[in-house]
Amino acid sequence: MSSWTAPIVFAACSLVIGLGAVLAESNVRVTGNNLGYEPEQPIHFSHRVHAGELQMDCLSCHYGAEKSRHAGVPPAELCMGCHAHVTSTLDVKLQEKALAEAEGREPKTIVSVELRKLYDALGLDGELKTDPTKERRPIEWVRVHNLPDYVYFDHRVHVARGLACQTCHGPVGSMERIRQESTLAMGWCMDCHRKNAADPTAARATPAGGAIELGDGEHVSIDCARCHY
């Protein structure tokens, strides 16, 4: 073996080992593919409870999906529609009610740790009254589903065509914390679009079992300028 082979072999081995070590780290992904991304959120909001157990319609909070490009995250005041009354779990509330009765007093408002963050954001005090000394501060959610800036995806059209949200977003009703279930890569979009574009009559079934509702003469677009402009 000549004198210069050793360093090269060493360098090559180090590179392979190093690369392997980096790739072994679970959160390293190819650019643009964040499959499985499940970041921690500022409030432990449970889609499992809301969309799963309570069977709330996706559009009741993400109402933008019906009329706009973006599905949107609801304004905090919308949460107050329920959470002005639901301040903690039912168990805790019942316990407090029983305790209050036993002690002969009015039950106190018991606020869960996570909902406290919501009320803080809205500048509400312990009794959920507006506290003028508190600053209202919007909640900074971590965005899970990201697309590059040169992609103009439109929720509205997909909802109008009867596509179920779960087709792309996965079994949200069973997710405690929201997780990216699809690659959101262009190939993944095109798989579905191509299938439906090639045979608009037969291939309307969506992976989630829904059906795409297209009018006469309409077709699923595979044009570049459908999304890129």
Added chain:
Amino acid sequence: MTDTSHHAADRHSRIPATIDDLVLPVEREGSSRRTFLKLAGFGVASATLAGCSRGVTRLVVPRLDASDSVTPGLAYWTATTCGGCEARCGVLARCRDGRPVKLEGNPEHAISRGGLCAVGQASLLDLYDGTRRDGALVRGKKASWNDADAVVRAALANSRVRILTRTITSPSTRAGIERFTKQFGASHVEWDPRSASAILAAHDACFGARVLPRMHFDRAHVIASFDADFLGTWLSPVDFARDYAAGRRPDGDDATMSRHVHVESHLSLTGSAADERLAVAPSELRPTLALLRKHVADLAGAADAAGSEPTDAPYATRIEHLAQELWGARGKSLVVCGSDNAGTQALTVHINQLLGNYGKTLDLEQPSLVRRGDDKALLALIEEMRNGKVDVLIVDGLDLVYELPDDVGTTEALTKVGTVVSTSPLADETSAVAAVVAPTPHELESWNDAEAVRGHFSLSQPTVPPLRAARTLRHSLAAWMGDDTDDHDLVQAYWQTSVYPRTKAKGSFQSFFDRALHDGYVAVPSPERTRARWRADGPAKMLAASAAPAAVADGSLALVVYSKVGVPEGRNAHNPWLQEMPDPLTTLVWDNYACVAPATAARMGVRPGDVVRIADGDAAVEVPVRTLPGIHPDTIAVARGYGVSGTDRFSSIGPSWLEGELTVQEGGTVGRRVSPLLTLDKNSLRTSGRAVTVTPTGDHEDLAGTQDHHRLEVPAHLAVRGGAVRDVALVTTFEKLQKDPDHAVHAHEAHDVSLWPTDHANDGPRWGMAIDLAACNGCSGCVVACQAENNVPSVGKDEVLRHREMTWLRMDRYFSGTGDDLRVHHQPMMCHHCANAPCETVCPVLATAHSSDGLNQQVYNRCVGTRYCANNCPYKVRRFNWFDYPRADELNNLALNPDVTVRSRGVMEKCSMCVQRIQEGKAEAARRGEDVADGAIQMACQQSCPSGAIVFGDLHDPESAVAKLAHGPRSYQVLAELNVDPGVTYLADVRNASEFANGSGTGERHG
């Protein structure tokens, strides 16, 4: 800002309460307004998190309040009024996330009817101008409003107070000024840099009413214009262009076409649209009108009315013929004149009176209120100032020092005023000497109203929370009177007391006001009546009182100071979109220059770009020369609106690189100030006719023009025999079209043979456009509209010199004919979305490909920048991003359209046929479960066009408007012989003239 919660209708109810609501904070510390603005361009903010392998965590920060929420990603429209000029067109501001991103004409506005000019389009950018003043100044130092008000109030006590403004078109401001002048015994002087003082004076003398009649070009069968650029820069161009186009519909069974004769000294946009154009020297304008009056008076049997005014004018036979044409259409004709000579205007009034046009094409009952300025009053005011008889001068909307000639001694006169109060939002020469500056806000961030034509009211409302601490003049005057009512309430109170009672509206005032705010426009009958009675001796008296301009001596030229379509005045000089809009006639950008006839330039021995000194006595201006056919050989024309101090801000515009040159030197100005050469006589400030000597200085400057960029012609040395001339801009005559519509236009036909396989079937819609060259007057509103809609960068003068302008839509200009038969044609040129697109075949990476609905798509994220496509494009409409164009001005970035990608360096771009609008239209139709209706989707260029020259739609739908036009008798395709099957069809230009005296029916690009 005022609470907006009581506004019922959704068009205007979504203004965030403060700028802080506009965008939500992302950085925890120092979440100042600046931070919000920094992030405002994005719905989602990005922040790099150290140590995270994903690199970027993006946040999504929803609003807290659910009530008047703005839906992210969805545009909403706010009706308001354009503040670009005194014409005050109605606009709908397209807003996203609490800020306007595009202005469009309001089709429900009865005066502007949906059109918007280049200046109006570009006024959006002024809103996001970071150099606007933030808060009041006292003696040049920042001060609180209270301190500034205290200084003004102290000065107002027991003083001689004068208010100097432009024409006030806002009735509530006028009422405020009247209240103020009453309280302080002040007087109010209105003056306009582009004055109509002479027209007002002539009507005063002839009718006893100092009014500007509203002109109805649609009712006129014969239009004679004397130096009035009514389609480009005069009075109310959008209104006029709509009317003018309405009177010129050359197709169909009810075809009608007005005849337009234009007499002028330099070449204007309106002159280029005329059926017949006569070039006269400035001194010949008055005799020409006098001659016309003589002939008209003869025809009217009132020969003695003609008086003794000299009539030794050129074109005697053509003027006589014009008189006959006018007389034939009496009551249905219109003579307009842009002269600043009151005598000349009196002749115009007299001719119209003889023709019986008053009450028909000229409305004195509902006059135009866009110009009320009085030159005489201004001169008297300056005299007062000079004599130290003014204690407080409040100047609004005017940079007096810039506008007036230096020999007036404006600065010196201002120093003799006790306290000068300026309201200028930008640093200018007048506010530099002001004791107090109380800056005014942008129209799009304030409450206001307008009455541009008597009885036609429009409202302005904020489309964004104030970006700068500023107060309208109305608000400031109220504050100085000790009235702390806010501006919204001042406007509303005026409407409640003075507008509402005049309506017959049922229901409460609030519902009336809300409705007006929603619509942006309301017609309210006026109790005012014009007391106009014809005074037969009026014209003669006026002519005697106003000296005729003298002819210039041999060896000198007559100077014409004109307004350019893009930058009509100094107040527009701070707008890069306007500065870079090629002038429709010279195609030059970023400069003013001296236009002379080619023969004159040859006589002087100067070539284009040679700098000349234009002088009369001590007054002199040095500008480069530009030759332009059509200008009278004894005339030299220079545009005003340049040389504005502070325009060296544009030194940094465009990319900075090794060989890059600055657009303007630090401390310099864009173009030259021409005010020193304006003439001051005892009655008025004159813009034309001054005799000047012109001498070359020996210097040379490159003028950045787009004229020879992107040529469609084959260069002569490359052409095959007989193939050098390509018919690009076709023209025919109305007469021919009437006789034989099918053969009036001779266009090349496409060949039947195609080398293309028919493998890209297009059975859905095929989007396409039809552009009517007879309606297009070249005003270039579409060019700026396209720039605003599609995030097209301004690149600066040096880049334009390198043929690297980025405009997707260009306005080509062709000359044909010579001398007195010079014809000018304008042709909007953009991507033709060819079915057999030559660009698509040469792209090695399929970055440009055909869509299923007939669009030629450009995919930025796929493009690698070979530029093969641009080379292969026969229409030369593709633009390459040589740089990442500067986007460092974060406030300015708020004007970006969030629906269009900002392209990066190294990619090709071109007209996408506003694909974002098509996709939005299709998505909305899908959401409602409907088909896309014809006309539901409008292109940005189409929407803006005051003449309705551009029609967009589905070419495959035989019932669509665009398909009907594309198969009409005048339709032709540019370069059809190449067989590229373009999606853009042109309708040949039509002139209402008999057979052209010379030249073919084809325009040539260079003259």
